[in-house]
Amino acid sequence: MDERLKSLQEAILAIDEASAVEVTELLLKAEVPPQEILEEGMTAALLELGRRWNCGEAFLPEVVAAAAIFEKCSAIVEPALMAQTEKKVSHRYVGATVKGDLHDLGKNIVGAMMKTVGLEVHDLGKNVPTEEIVEAVRELEPKIIGLSALLTTTMPEQEAVIKALEEAGLRDGVKVIVGGAPVTQEWADKIGADGYAPNAPEAVKVALALTEAAA
Ligand code: B12
Known part of the structure; x- marks a missing residue:
């Protein structure tokens, strides 16, 4: 796994919004596909947080805060995702x-x-x-x-x-x-x-x- 995706996961898990935003922007600049940032960086962090929550290693306020950071990062990634639009269907x-x-x-x-x-x-x-x-x-x-x-x-x-x-x-x-x-x-x-x-x-x-x- 790309070390930078790993640091995005770590920033979200540490509830460090500034770092998460910074790494997301760096990843996009480095032309890492936005789907990878979403799935392997951001979503993977929330899954790990869910696991920690399940076994009492994390608590609801952290999950709420991490979800908010996830939304911030999503807003940064979405335009890059849209830029890839290949109009295949129109349903x-x-x-x-x-x-x-x-x-x-x-x-x-x-x-x-x-x-x-x-x-x-x-x-x-x-x-x-x-x-x-x-x-x-x-x-x-x-x-x-x-x-x-x-x-x-x-x-x-x-x-x-x-x-x-x-x-x-x-x-x-x-x-x-x-x-x-x-x-x-x-x-x-x-x-x-x-x-x-x-x-x-x-x-x-x-x-x-x-x-x-x-x-
Ligand atoms: C973030 C989170 C929250 C946030 C949600 C914020 C938000 N705006 O969504 C907050 C803090 C609000 C929250 C609240 C609660 N949560 Co919660 N939450 C999570 C957590 C950690 C991550 C979920 C998430 O966003 N993942 C990231 C996204 C991108 O992934 P995803 O949703 O799975 O979506 C992907 C796929 O599933 C799929 N997909 C999703 N939708 C669709 C639709 C279609 C059509 C398709 C094809 C695919 C698809 O594609 C997506 C992208 O890859 C999970 C842990 C987990 N393992 O999922 C617990 C989890 C789901 N929550 C849980 C619980 C218990 C709760 C609460 C009841 C806690 C409480 N005591 O209040 C409340 C419920 C509130 C309610 N009524 O809904 C439990 C559920 C357990 C169960 N057996 O039902 C989990 C599993 C955590 C745990 N303890 O294990 N939660």
Whole structure:
């Protein structure tokens, strides 16, 4: 692993915003791909923090602070990501974090990467009630929607959205992909989602495959 990506991880874990911002800018200047900065630098740091939190080595205020630094760094990386846009498709994508769930960093990254392949992204935000997602599908008629859930207690909301789309007669017209740290391919299959991906670059690949198949 690139030593500079490692120092970005370390800066986020040390809640050192100034260093994190500085290293992110240096990495971009050195033409390290923005996807690598996001996944191997920033996301890896949050995963490690989650591990530490789990075993009592880190506490909620640190996680809150690290998430804020993550957002700052994302804002720096996003323009570089956008600069890579290779307009492949022009379908509409609706993204949301399901009801009861306030984790939105992953959803935001997935949305940003969907834009890089030309998808028109509509972000409904976090803690989004099922009815609101169904209404958005009715109004915006997206080809594909992405549902994020980071808590085992909110994963069932992904299934609730799929059921609600079926009941509203909208399921056939839209592909549903799911993601978030506790979500697996097995879960996606179980709830009848069309796709799953463990990270943002893979999410883009799945979305492209599904929208091409539907075109
Ligand atoms: C940061 C964080 C927070 C921040 C969130 C800030 C924010 N704006 O999002 C804050 C501090 C607010 C928070 C709160 C809580 N959290 Co929290 N949090 C985390 C942490 C450390 C990192 C999550 C993260 O942002 N990762 C970085 C992003 C980029 O990764 P990601 O979200 O996984 O997304 C990637 C993939 O999953 C995928 N993906 C994501 N979405 C989608 C969607 C689609 C369609 C696709 C295809 C792919 C995809 O692509 C993304 C990019 O690669 C995790 C640890 C972990 N292991 O995940 C705990 C974690 C998720 N939280 C946890 C808990 C318990 C909580 C709280 C209940 C704590 C509390 N007591 O208050 C609250 C819940 C609040 C709520 N109602 O939602 C637990 C969940 C345990 C469980 N079994 O459910 C975890 C696992 C930590 C732990 N203890 O182990 N949290």
